[in-house]
Amino acid sequence: MLYGIAAAFAALLLAALLAGLLRVPGLRLGLVDRRRVRPVPVVGGTAVVLATVLVAGAGEWTGVAPLGEGVGTLLGAAAGVAALGLVADVWRLRGRVVLAGTAVAALCVVPYEETGVAGGVLAAGWIVGVAGAFRALDHADGLAGTVGVVTAFGVGVCASVEVLDGVAVLLSVLAAALTGFLMQNWHPARVAFGACGSLFAGFVLASAAVLVRTGYDAVPSAGVLFALTAVVSVDAVLVVLARRLAGRPVLRRGPDHVGHRLRRLGLTSRGAAVVVGAGAFASVSAGVLVHGGWVGAGAVWWVAGVALVAVLGLVCVKGAGARSVPAARASAQVGGDVRSPLRVRNG
Template sequence: MLYGIAAATAALLCTAVLAALLRSPALRAGILDRRRQRPLPLLGGLAVAVVTCLVAAAGEWTRVAPLGDGVAELLMAAAAVAGLGLVADVWRLRARVLVTGTAVAAVCVVPYDETGLPGGMLAVGWIVLATLAFKGLDHAEGLAGTVGVVTAFGAGVCAAAEVMDGLAVLLSVVAAALTGFLMHNWHPARIGLGACGSLFTGFLLSSAAVFTRAGYDIGPSAAVVFCLAAVAVTDALLVVLARRAARRPLLRRGPDHLGHRLRRLGLTPQGSVVLLGAGSFSSVLVGVLVHLGWTGHGAVLWVAGGVVLVVVVLLLIPVPRGRRPSSTQVSGHLRVRSG
């Protein structure tokens, strides 16, 4: 318990300091997100990943807080996915490279002895989809970090209930690291999460949810992991339906995510993040209560109904036409840094 508090505190402070230090190198190296009104340096995610790995490794090395079976491998796989995201931040990578790399990492961490082969394959697919959906939340300042903190706490409670102490400590470290990062990412942001941080966080959280539900029936497990990732799923579903209806490429960036549409409803950047954070808290709370057995599985239907309602309502908000894409943009619309 004391180590968990000390580890989380160290992660928060170290991430806040490292993110501040990485801002200037990112600006000098041109590692920027140019989708914003002003270029935003993108090495904040590197700070989150590095600090999380170092703090967790210190607990494992000293044996004060050993990670437990499979959790060390999970952390190494998440670090590999973060490395792939860092390459995507520096150089453009095609989407299939991102999907393939994430899928390979997911295959390596799923506990097949508890899920079985069919359940394991479903878990791999879920981890890939949830990771990419979480990456999509990095379209608004503070959104991915806020949702990540809430989800990490919820998944940590589930892990603690399963007596997975190492995983619970790791998730608390992730939540603390994201909190330190948010000190620089709240509007107006001074540094961004980037593909490195969003992929690392999304992969770690989705895989942790699979770990905590391994051994349970597939149906209830699917309900719990859906609740833990409901905001990311809503954003992904909204974008897919909107772009399909407009016959636009799915991987071409555009102002049609949750945060963009809430802004057009008149919310401030901070207000939209707070609203979506509250939505994430509500859905994660339902998932935790279902996992603990304190409420029935029928409560998940309220979350699913809320997702459908939000998607339908926000689809009615028109998306402004962007500038006509140049030939370079058209040829590169399948690249990772597309929205």
């Protein structure tokens, strides 16, 4: 218990410190998100990865808080995904390369002896989808970090229920590191997540959730997994649906994510992050309660219903995806507030 508190505190401070220290080198090296009104270095995710790996690895190495074989493999695979994301941040790798690398890593962490081959492949596909959706959620200040913190706490509680101490320690460290990152990423952000951190966080959260639900029936597990990641699912489905309805390529970036649409409804950047975080808290809480057996599986249907309403409602927000990125930038600059409307990133 004391180690968990100390580890979380160390991860929080280390992530916040590293994010601040890496900011200037990131700017000088040009490692910035150029889709924003002003360049913001995409080094915050690197700080999260380093803080999580160093603190969790120290517990494993010293034997104070061993992660266990499966969790150690998960952390190693996640570090590999983070390295791939860092390469994508620096050299702009094609999406298919990132997808393939994440898929290989996911296939390495699934417990096939429990899930079977077919179930394991499906679980790996879900991990890849969540990691990619989490990367896409990193389109506005504070969104991905807030959702990541809430989800890490929720999955960590589920791991504690299952007495998976190694998973619980890893998730507490990740949650603390994400909190430290949020100190630099809250609007107006000084650093951004980047592919390195967003893929890492999404991969760890999804893989840990799979480990937690291993041994349960497939259909209830699918419901719990959805509830734990409902916000990123809403964003992904919303973007795909909106782009298909508009006749635009699904993979072409544009200002049509959840954060963009909430801004068009009049919310501030911070307000959008708070609303999305509240949604994540509600859905994750439902997933935790169902997993622990404290409420019935019907709670998942409520989450699905609200998610459907959110998608259908937000897709009707006019103009969210109609303008090009240059036009959106011009709008933000003409408006005179470089910290608002579409300083949210397009992804």
